[in-house]
Amino acid sequence: MKTKPPGCFLAALILFVLLSNLTPVVSAQTGSAEKGVSPHLAAEFIHSVLLADRTIYSEYIVERLSNTIGLNADENWREKETLMLPAQFLSHSAKLSNKQNTGMSYRLMSLWPINKNNGPVSEFEKEGLKKILNANKTSYSKIINTDGKLFYEVVYPDLAVTNSCVQCHNNHPESPKKDFKVGDVMGGIHIKLALGNSGDKLQGSGHKLAHKVVANYVHSILESDRTIYSKFIVNRLQNKNVLFASENWWEDNALLLPAQFLLNASGVIKNFSLGLDFRLISLWPVNPHNGPANEFERAGLESVLATPEKPYFGKIKIGDKEYFQAVYSDRAVTPTCVSCHNEHPNSQKHDFKMNDVMGGIVVTLPMH
Numbered sequence: 001m002k003t004k005p006p007g008c009f010l011a012a013l014i015l016f017v018l019l020s021n022l023t024p025v026v027s028a029q030t031g032s033a034e035k036g037v038s039p040h041l042a043a044e045f046i047h048s049v050l051l052a053d054r055t056i057y058s059e060y061i062v063e064r065l066s067n068t069i070g071l072n073a074d075e076n077w078r079e080k081e082t083l084m085l086p087a088q089f090l091s092h093s094a095k096l097s098n099k100q101n102t103g104m105s106y107r108l109m110s111l112w113p114i115n116k117n118n119g120p121v122s123e124f125e126k127e128g129l130k131k132i133l134n135a136n137k138t139s140y141s142k143i144i145n146t147d148g149k150l151f152y153e154v155v156y157p158d159l160a161v162t163n164s165c166v167q168c169h170n171n172h173p174e175s176p177k178k179d180f181k182v183g184d185v186m187g188g189i190h191i192k193l194a195l196g197n198s199g200d201k202l203q204g205s206g207h208k209l210a211h212k213v214v215a216n217y218v219h220s221i222l223e224s225d226r227t228i229y230s231k232f233i234v235n236r237l238q239n240k241n242v243l244f245a246s247e248n249w250w251e252d253n254a255l256l257l258p259a260q261f262l263l264n265a266s267g268v269i270k271n272f273s274l275g276l277d278f279r280l281i282s283l284w285p286v287n288p289h290n291g292p293a294n295e296f297e298r299a300g301l302e303s304v305l306a307t308p309e310k311p312y313f314g315k316i317k318i319g320d321k322e323y324f325q326a327v328y329s330d331r332a333v334t335p336t337c338v339s340c341h342n343e344h345p346n347s348q349k350h351d352f353k354m355n356d357v358m359g360g361i362v363v364t365l366p367m368h
């Protein structure tokens with residue numbers, strides 16, 4: 001991605017991708033009624049995406065740019081020429097995602113919040129935050145009945161992974177706790193999934209969520225993080241002439257392109273070995289690797305181009321394993337999406353406009 005491969009290598013790679021890639025099964029748009037995803041696994045998917053994006057933002061953006069060019073993260077980022085804090089990145093994205101009515105919501109909270117709004121609000125949140133203080137507890141979950149509606153609720157610990165977490169919180173005038181240490185649980189991520197009405201008949205082994213619904217959760221986080229990153233980091237800092245996004249972000253001490261943010265997060269996700277995958281594709285790719293890999297992806301791109309609000313669903317087979325796939329439209333949400341692609345020498349289209357569908361986000365889930 002950083003350097004262009006020579007032509008023959010490229011041709012071989014494309015051939016490899018074509019041959020080795022997914023053989024689509026003719027079940028596009030039918031969904032997957034017979035099987036489903038357990039709420040626990042759905043939460044694992046969601047948590048892994050949140051963690052991957054939190055890692056990319058904290059390490060590749062905030063820490064790297066602070067170390068290399070002295071660009072800091074600051075809670076008053078709006079008034080300054082700085083980056084928003086990782087916690088603010090998550091809460092802004094949560095606000096966008098929670099508005100999309102996918103049946104899933106999430107938030108970052110703590111028993112010792114700097115921002116009072118980040119304290120626990122329900123009994124479950126209070127209980128969950130206390131339970132995860134126990135070092136060998138990787139999460140705490142419960143099914144909760146709220147006025148006849150069932151929710152799967154889970155809290156995952158949020159750890160002080162670096163000294164900067166500890167330093168900033170311990171020294172912050174509004175922090176109620178001043179003795180955090182590296183490795184401590186500083187708070188938790190609460191994820192809440194709607195399971196339906198308590199009177200609904202359960203099928204087989206209990207509550208299962210349709211693959212379609214779970215793909216929508218994953219997409220909603222990816223799209224929200226992508227929008228926050230593009231609007232409040234890339235577009236804003238470019239307009240202020242502070243910093244630019246560059247394909248060679250590492251060498252240039254620059255911001256990652258929005259596509260690279262997503263791709264790197266997708267790399268982190270693979271470490272969780274959950275079988276979850278996501279990619280960014282287009283009918284007019286700047287990078288030929290990002291073209292549709294098969295007929296399913298091509299049909300998906302054409303479909304979201306015609307009806308951007310409607311994702312394209314289907315099942316595919318890789319070897320003898322079945323996967324659920326969904327293609328969502330990817331739109332030009334900021335003027336920098338448009339200008340960079342229209343001006344890029346390798347771009348195959350030079351007349352994108354604001355809000356155009358530029359490509360698609362493909363989410364792949366294993367069919368368990």
Ligand code: HEC
Pocket residue numbers: 058073074075085086087088091108109110112113114115116118158159160161162164165166168169172186187188
């Ligand atoms: C430069 C200072 C700074 C750094 C570094 C920092 N935080 Fe925070 N953190 C804050 C501020 C300020 C808030 C409140 C943001 C808001 O208004 O919602 C916050 C919010 C939080 C919250 C939500 C509860 C609360 O305190 O409001 C958690 C949990 C949290 N941070 C954990 C972390 C972790 C883990 C790290 C390291 C990966 C980290 N923070 C790094 C300043 C910082």
Ligand code: HEC
Pocket residue numbers: 001226230234245246247257258259260280281282284285286287288290291330331332333334336337338340341344358359360
């Ligand atoms: C500063 C330049 C720049 C900006 C800003 C930018 N892109 Fe890209 N985009 C690229 C490059 C370069 C690639 C190819 C990355 C790679 O090597 O995989 C790419 C890849 C993509 C792809 C995958 C298909 C392809 O063209 O390879 C899509 C879809 C896409 N961008 C959409 C967007 C959207 C939507 C935005 C705004 C949210 C955006 N881009 C912002 C330069 C940019």
